[in-house]
Amino acid sequence: MKLIWQFTRKYKKLLLLDFVSVFGFALAELGIPTLIAQMIDQGINRDDPSVLYRFFGIVVLISVLGVCGTSLLAYCSTRISTNVTYDIREAVFNHTMRFSHAEMEKFGVASMITRTNNDAYQIMVFLQTILRSAMLAPVMIVVSLLLVTMTSLPLATIVFATIPVIVVGVVLFAKFSAPLSENQQKSLDAMNRILRENLSGIRVIRSFNNEPFEQKRFAKENEWYTSQTTRLFKMMSCTDPLFFFMMNLATIAIYYLSSLMLGRGAIEIGQVVAFIEYLFHAMMSVLVFCMVFMMYPRANVSAKRIEAVLETKSTIVSGAQRIGRIEDIRLEHVSFSYPNGEENVLTDISFEVKKGEKLAVIGSTGSGKSTLVKLLARFYDPTKGRILVNGKNIRDLDLSSLRSEMGFVSQKPHMFKGSIHDNIAFGLEQASFESVHEAATIAQAADFILERDEQYEEEIAEEGTNLSGGQKQRISIARALLKKSGLYIYDDSFSALDFKTDAKLRAALEPMRPDSIFIVVAQRVSTILDADKILVLDEGRIVGYGSHPDLYDSCAVYREIVLSQLSEKEVRAYAEKTDL
């Protein structure tokens, strides 16, 4: 609950107002029965209408105060709870944006969504109940019990005997319901995950006729969630009858005892009426208090889940040094293993690439090519060795300045909902139409964009479903080119292009070559033959590093890759054509 207080204390003035309005409400709710008791005993019983007139004005005044108190209470509690939930959501979102890939993978996307939406909502409901009712409850309980005791001590003992039974019932409920609430939230995470996987992978599921399996998988989780919720609701539904049973028992006992006392003249009828009112308020306040107690485990689970996110520090911490245009990258004995894996994915990698050079990275699938370029964008840090950019350790560099100096095209192009123009100018909202068109032209995307009805203003559907794989790749390449940075990293970004477009794209990039560093991860040999240096990876180790002719003669792995895609004749023809 530390989290709720941490976010709520910011609204001190509203909290104070909420507290003050509680007293206004309590005054009306408990003051009126006290005055009515007097009106009955001194006015009606003694046949004195002047008492009724006198008290009538006060009752009206207190009622008006009560209405003001209730309205103010509703206003303050709603403002505070909705603002706190807004703040929590914003804090979680902003904090998550700073997570490295390792933390993202630790929580998982589905769980992050549930935490930001559902858990924050649970906290809002809980806070609203606390501020609206639970702050009122202690005041009402204390004042009611005081009035009950002052009215009649023998009758008050009945009330004092009933309350502990209710409190014990609620404490037991809280104890048994906490694990159910936790299961509920976990199950919601799992359902979200399945839903997400199914919605984004619907084509694969359909093409493999796997709907029945997925339906079963979802139904199983749904059943588990429902069973936990049903158990929780069953427990909750037992508490109401228990409460009203205890309240009715107490009322009967009070009526019985008060009739004896009335007979003896030990109490007046007005006092009995007021006593029953006090009893009702005391019990209702105990019930509200208990309700908060019952909601506590669920809200506590949600608060802990949000705390876990907010307390997780990103393993990638930005350095302070800003960097200019990237002109040199050097890796020194870099090794890396993923946080969730024990084995090295990269081992002892060293190389250097400078402005004006094109470095190609090739190797079998799973050899660590993508991992290597992710280290350059500092999505992860090496577990051993260091990476130097312009001679400075990458860990000392300001992250946003580092990333703004590179154009990174990931293996899986990601499209955002919005126009083609917005997708290319992503992060550069002020980019002119001319610069966007120029980037699209180099990326060989302009032709297909101009053929569309609304050209650059054409809307891209969620996940880019209205674009082909090659079109998405070209838009991502244009997005990187628009940054006009010193370093371009293409992680297998030409794979969906046909040979002709691939060649045209490489030719269009050529004029930029003297001024930039190109790092190209590729599976297709023809894409990388013109690279200044080729890095051959095998099981995370460098097994070859040099130009195409050198490697073709000296590196067996490279030669094998080349000959798996080109005939010896084609290789010779290429060598003659390029004079290599």
Ligand SMILES: Nc1ncnc2c1ncn2[C@@H]1O[C@H](COP(=O)(O)OP(=O)(O)OP(=O)(O)O)[C@@H](O)[C@H]1O
């Ligand atoms: N996030 C991750 N967590 C744990 N292991 C990972 C993660 N990403 C990749 N790996 C593992 O690291 C190894 C290298 O993966 P990587 O994606 O770098 O290979 P790659 O050479 O780019 O493969 P491909 O050519 O198929 O894209 C693989 O064994 C892979 O299973």
